[in-house]
Amino acid sequence: DAMVIQNPRYQVTQFGKPVTLSCSQTLNHNVMYWYQQKSSQAPKLLFHYYDKDFNNEADTPDNFQSRRPNTSFCFLDIRSPGLGDAAMYLCATSRELGTDTQYFGPGTRLTVL
Amino acid sequence: RKEVEQDPGPFNVPEGATVAFNCTYSNSASQSFFWYRQDCRKEPKLLMSVYSSGNEDGRFTAQLNRASQYISLLIRDSKLSDSATYLCVSGDYGGATNKLIFGTGTLLAVQP
Numbered sequence: 452d453a454m455v456i457q458n459p460r461y462q463v464t465q466f467g468k469p470v471t472l473s474c475s476q477t478l479n480h481n482v483m484y485w486y487q488q489k490s491s492q493a494p495k496l497l498f499h500y501y502d503k504d505f506n507n508e509a510d511t512p513d514n515f516q517s518r519r520p521n522t523s524f525c526f527l528d529i530r531s532p533g534l535g536d537a538a539m540y541l542c543a544t545s546r547e548l549g550t551d552t553q554y555f556g557p558g559t560r561l562t563v564l
Numbered sequence: 565r566k567e568v569e570q571d572p573g574p575f576n577v578p579e580g581a582t583v584a585f586n587c588t589y590s591n592s593a594s595q596s597f598f599w600y601r602q603d604c605r606k607e608p609k610l611l612m613s614v615y616s617s618g619n620e621d622g623r624f625t626a627q628l629n630r631a632s633q634y635i636s637l638l639i640r641d642s643k644l645s646d647s648a649t650y651l652c653v654s655g656d657y658g659g660a661t662n663k664l665i666f667g668t669g670t671l672l673a674v675q676p
Contacts, residue, residue: 484663491572491668492668493568493651493665493666493667493668493669494608494651494664494666495666496663496664499663508663539605541607541608549655550595550596550655552610553610553664555607555608555609556607557606557607558606558607560605
């Protein structure tokens with residue numbers, strides 16, 4: 452059974468058109484993360500939530516926002532996607548911060564036209 | 565300098581071969597280390613954690629050398645199904661930082 456679910460798996464949007472990616476988890480984990488992975492590059496952490504506490508990475512552009520309305524769901528909003536935002540977006544969860552294993556969802560591949 | 569550096573490969577090896585990957589990390593305060601496996605266009609999956617004493621899981625052996633800030637992964641008796649990208653990862657925790665830092669990965673192609 453899938454534990455970290457991402458929808459949609461593939462998303463096509465137009466330059467500048469807002470888009471929302473969804474992540475849900477059945478693990479009841481406290482922490483949810485969003486990573487961006489561009490082709491042939493390492494996954495890069497954008498931000499994470501510990502429960503309702505939001506933690507933004509210093510170099511995450513303002514164009515990227517996130518919402519976590521409850522424990523199970525977390526959303527990534529890209530307000531004005533640029534061509535450079537085309538990437539795989541990976542959601543991950545962990546029970547706690549620190550050394551707890553992170554479980555990744557299958558990712559959403561975003562194409563910007 | 566990248567925080568976690570790996571040889572991107574590809575490593576092309578025949579079935580049954582032994583192959584070793586190396587990785588270096590720049591932050592001496594990093595507290596934990598992992599190897600993740602990522603298949604093409606799929607999500608990363610934890611392969612194993614890496615401990616100073618070294619640890620083994622079947623055909624896979626991981627080692628950490630804190631003095632040299634160096635991590636290794638050894639795969640014995642390679643299988644076709646081992647073909648994937650192997651990501652070296654450090655965990656940085658504490659203060660305002662709490663995240664995994666990934667290397668760009670080493671591509672392994674096991675040939676029949």
